[in-house]
Amino acid sequence: MTQENVLEALKNVTYPGFTKDIVTFGFVKDITVDGTTVGLTIDITSSAEEVKKELTDAATAALKTAGFADIKINITAPAAPSQLSNTMSGKNIAPHVKNFVMVSSGKGGVGKSTTAVNLAVAMAMQGKKVGLLDADIYGPNVPRMMGVYGVKPEIAGNKVHPLKAYGVEIMSMGSLMDEGKALIWRGSMIMKAIEQFLRDILWSELDVLVIDMPPGTGDAQLSLAQAVPITAGITVTTPQEVSLDDSRRSLNMFEKLHIPTAGIIENMSGFICPSCDTESDIFGMRTTEVVAKEFDTEVLACIPIEPAIRIGGDTGMPITYHKPDSETAKRYQSAATKVLAFIDKVNAEGGADNASVQPTTPPGVSACSTGGAAAAEPAKAAPAKTEGESCGTGCGCH
Numbered sequence: 001m002t003q004e005n006v007l008e009a010l011k012n013v014t015y016p017g018f019t020k021d022i023v024t025f026g027f028v029k030d031i032t033v034d035g036t037t038v039g040l041t042i043d044i045t046s047s048a049e050e051v052k053k054e055l056t057d058a059a060t061a062a063l064k065t066a067g068f069a070d071i072k073i074n075i076t077a078p079a080a081p082s083q084l085s086n087t088m089s090g091k092n093i094a095p096h097v098k099n100f101v102m103v104s105s106g107k108g109g110v111g112k113s114t115t116a117v118n119l120a121v122a123m124a125m126q127g128k129k130v131g132l133l134d135a136d137i138y139g140p141n142v143p144r145m146m147g148v149y150g151v152k153p154e155i156a157g158n159k160v161h162p163l164k165a166y167g168v169e170i171m172s173m174g175s176l177m178d179e180g181k182a183l184i185w186r187g188s189m190i191m192k193a194i195e196q197f198l199r200d201i202l203w204s205e206l207d208v209l210v211i212d213m214p215p216g217t218g219d220a221q222l223s224l225a226q227a228v229p230i231t232a233g234i235t236v237t238t239p240q241e242v243s244l245d246d247s248r249r250s251l252n253m254f255e256k257l258h259i260p261t262a263g264i265i266e267n268m269s270g271f272i273c274p275s276c277d278t279e280s281d282i283f284g285m286r287t288t289e290v291v292a293k294e295f296d297t298e299v300l301a302c303i304p305i306e307p308a309i310r311i312g313g314d315t316g317m318p319i320t321y322h323k324p325d326s327e328t329a330k331r332y333q334s335a336a337t338k339v340l341a342f343i344d345k346v347n348a349e350g351g352a353d354n355a356s357v358q359p360t361t362p363p364g365v366s367a368c369s370t371g372g373a374a375a376a377e378p379a380k381a382a383p384a385k386t387e388g389e390s391c392g393t394g395c396g397c398h
């Protein structure tokens with residue numbers, strides 16, 4: 001028996017979540033062979049126990065089939081992050097989810113959903129238990145981008161099972177309503193919808209729930225921040241100056257809502273030509289660095305304009321999963337690693353806390369579109385208002 005026999009056998013072992021095998025990835029090291037006794041190291045990038053176990057079992061089986069009798073497999077992995085834990089204070093209506101990541105932007109169409117999808121898939125590929133909540137109730141795009149468009153979720157009593165694709169649990173308003181229908185939402189309805197997404201969806205015990213937000217800094221963002229403590233905020237921007245102005249608003253919103261800012265994704269940053277692979281500047285490149293500095297945060301990744309990203313979105317085949325070797329997939333993976341490390345840091349420092357963004361209006365007093373306590377309180381608690389009387393917050397509601 002030789003080292004070649006070992007490598008040949010291990011080419012049948014794919015890395016969990018990927019289509020490539022562990023030999024092609026270059027994970028197999030330090031092979032020693034003595035007759036039918038083999039020793040080797042598999043050096044992996046995930047610290048997840050399930051990944052280690054799956055690999056050990058699959059490699060042992062492959063080597064046995066190849067005729068080895070005495071098999072010693074040593075798995076080396078990065079140190080497990082200190083347990084991601086729900087050490088948050090304030091209000092949390094989904095306590096079985098350990099961490100919440102809000103993907104936001106100052107303006108529409110900059111690639112939030114694309115980013116949320118690819119980061120969620122990357123985190124799942126890194127061994128985390130991940131959910132993806134499409135909180136864009138006006139324009140839900142996640143079902144199409146994750147390849148579950150038109151799939152109806154299973155109902156269990158008055159709860160709903162999330163859909164699943166690419167190892168990620170998924171829920172979206174798009175999966176709950178008739179396709180192509182427009183919804184018109186008032187502030188309090190948005191709050192109710194967000195709360196139901198968190199309370200009435202049967203999410204597993206997730207390490208991370210990535211939340212794709214509607215554009216802007218409105219009711220949905222505030223409602224979410226009040227309902228659960230957000231561990232990390234990510235803002236997505238394109239490199240033009242006008243977009244940077246909007247991204248400052250988004251970062252400012254994180255500060256106001258006491259959401260720890262994990263960083264910025266600079267999307268549509270340069271263009272990678274599909275024919276020659278050269279990168280050229282269209283909207284600008286690396287312009288977000290200065291904004292990151294202003295807000296004492298970092299640029300997590302610069303993602304180029306690449307037809308494969310758009311095609312991945314349109315066909316429900318995220319580039320991070322389907323083209324794991326592409327430069328773009330590697331950038332999403334690296335951004336996901338940075339966000340997970342950031343989450344660890346936030347938890348090590350005491351965890352996220354949304355106590356200070358809870359509505360201050362006393363129970364029973366309408367908080368209008370601030371998504372405040374009033375809407376969460378039973379309606380009977382509200383003092384009667386005379387017709388035409390406004391709520392007094394200056395929002396103009398009656």
Ligand SMILES: Nc1ncnc2c1ncn2[C@@H]1O[C@H](COP(=O)(O)OP(=O)(O)OP(=O)(O)O)[C@@H](O)[C@H]1O
Pocket residue numbers: 105107108109110111112113114115136139141213214215267268269303304305306307309310311313314
């Ligand atoms: N880096 C990229 N390269 C090529 N196409 C991209 C890239 N990023 C996003 N797209 C495409 O641009 C379109 C808009 O992206 P996406 O839907 O992710 O933006 P969004 O910010 O979520 O929009 P909205 O504000 O409407 O929710 C999609 O068709 C998407 O596939």
Ligand SMILES: [Mg+2]
Pocket residue numbers: 112113114136139141212213
């Ligand atoms: Mg979107």
